[in-house]
Amino acid sequence: EIVLTQSPGTLSMSPGERATLSCRAGQSLANPYLAWYQQRPGQAPRLLIYGASSRATGIPDRFSGSGSGTDFTLTISRLEAEDFAVYYCQQYENSLTFGQGTRLEIK
Amino acid sequence: QVQLVQSGAEVKKPGASVKLSCKASGYSFTSFYVHWIRQAPGQGLEWMGIINPGSGATGYARKFQGRVTLTSDTSTSTVYMDLSSLRSEDTGVYYCARDASHAEYLQHWGQGTLVTVSS
Numbered sequence: 297e298i299v300l301t302q303s304p305g306t307l308s309m310s311p312g313e314r315a316t317l318s319c320r321a322g323q324s325l326a327n328p329y330l331a332w333y334q335q336r337p338g339q340a341p342r343l344l345i346y347g348a349s350s351r352a353t354g355i356p357d358r359f360s361g362s363g364s365g366t367d368f369t370l371t372i373s374r375l376e377a378e379d380f381a382v383y384y385c386q387q388y389e390n391s392l393t394f395g396q397g398t399r400l401e402i403k
Numbered sequence: 404q405v406q407l408v409q410s411g412a413e414v415k416k417p418g419a420s421v422k423l424s425c426k427a428s429g430y431s432f433t434s435f436y437v438h439w440i441r442q443a444p445g446q447g448l449e450w451m452g453i454i455n456p457g458s459g460a461t462g463y464a465r466k467f468q469g470r471v472t473l474t475s476d477t478s479t480s481t482v483y484m485d486l487s488s489l490r491s492e493d494t495g496v497y498y499c500a501r502d503a504s505h506a507e508y509l510q511h512w513g514q515g516t517l518v519t520v521s522s
Contacts, residue, residue, distance in 0.1 A: 297465075331508035333448075340498055340512040341448065352510070384448055388507035391464070392438065392450040 298323055298387050300395035308403040315372040317398045319385035324365045329389040332361055332370045335397075336381045344383075345370060375400075405429040407437075407499050407513035414519045420487040423516050425499030432480040433457030435501045438509060439473065439484045443495040453507070454482055489520045
C-alpha cells in the first residue's frame, strides 16, 4: 500500500495569500497518478487536480498542482473565502489511497 | 449531467449488515468504474473498493475484504454496497464515486449516506 503523508495538518492563512500544500508518497510514483480534492463542511469531496497537474473541469486557474516521484504540491495562488476547506491527495498508481488531509483555515 | 444519488441514512445495531445504493444517471453506466469511500466522523477518506458495473468484477481494500460486497444492476444503473458484521467503528458517511474512463481518479461523487452503528 502506498502511504501518502500530507503537510501541514492545518494551515492558517488570510484571503489573498498564496497557499502551498504538500503530499509525500511513501514510495515513488512511476507515473503522475496523483489527484487532489477539496472538501467543504457537510459536502462530498470535489476533484480539483488529476495527473498531478491537470485541472478538472470548472476548477479556477488559481489552483495548480505540481510534482513527481514522491513529492507533490497543490498551490492556491490567491485565497478566496470559498477556498477554506480540507484538501486531500490521492494516488491511483497502485490501488487507491488518500492522504490524511490538510485543513486550510482562515487566520 | 452526471449524477450519483445515494440512498438515505441508516441506523444499525452491532453485528447487523447494511446495504447502500448508488443510482447513476447522465452517462453510460457500464463504461465507468464505481468506487466506495468511507469517512468516519471528523476523519479522512478511506477507500473501500471498486466495481466494474458492466462485468461485475470487483476489488476490495484489504481492510474490508470478507466484510464488503459490491454489486451492480445494469437494468436500473445502480451499484450496491453491502457491509456485514457492523461495529461501532463503521459509523460514518459512505460515498460512491465514479472514476474517469482511463484512470482511477474520482470525477463525480454521490452526496453520501450516513450509517450509524449503535446498540
